[in-house]
Ligand code: SF4
C-alpha cells in the first residue's frame with residue numbers, strides 16, 4: 001500500500017485560497033501565473049508535492065471538492081523522490097510573520 005497525498009483537480013479550483021491555511025506544511029500555494037488554457041479568471045492553487053506529507057487535513061476545506069486523495073508512490077519499488085515532478089512556480093504566502101494568514 002502506498003502513502004497518501006492530495007491532488008487538485010485544476011478545472012474545479014476557483015483559486016479561492018481557502019485551503020491554504022488548512023495545510024500545516026505549507027504544501028498548498030497559489031500558482032504564480034494563470035495557465036493560458038484556464039477558464040477561471042483567477043490562478044489555481046497547486047500542491048507542492050515535496051511538502052505534502054499526506055495528512056489529509058486539507059481535504060474538507062475545499063468548497064468545490066477540488067482536493068482529493070491520491071496514492072503515492074504508484075510503484076512501491078521506486079523512491080517517491082524519483083517520481084516528483086519539477087516543482088511549480090508559486091506565489092509566496094505569508095503564514096507566520098506579522099500579519100500572516102497563520103493556521104485555520
Ligand atoms: S494532505 Fe496534509 S500536507 Fe498534504 S496538502 Fe493537505 S494538509 Fe498539506
Ligand code: SF4
Nearest residue numbers: 013014016017019062
Ligand atoms: S479551497 Fe479548493 S477551490 Fe479554493 S483554492 Fe483550494 S483547491 Fe482551489
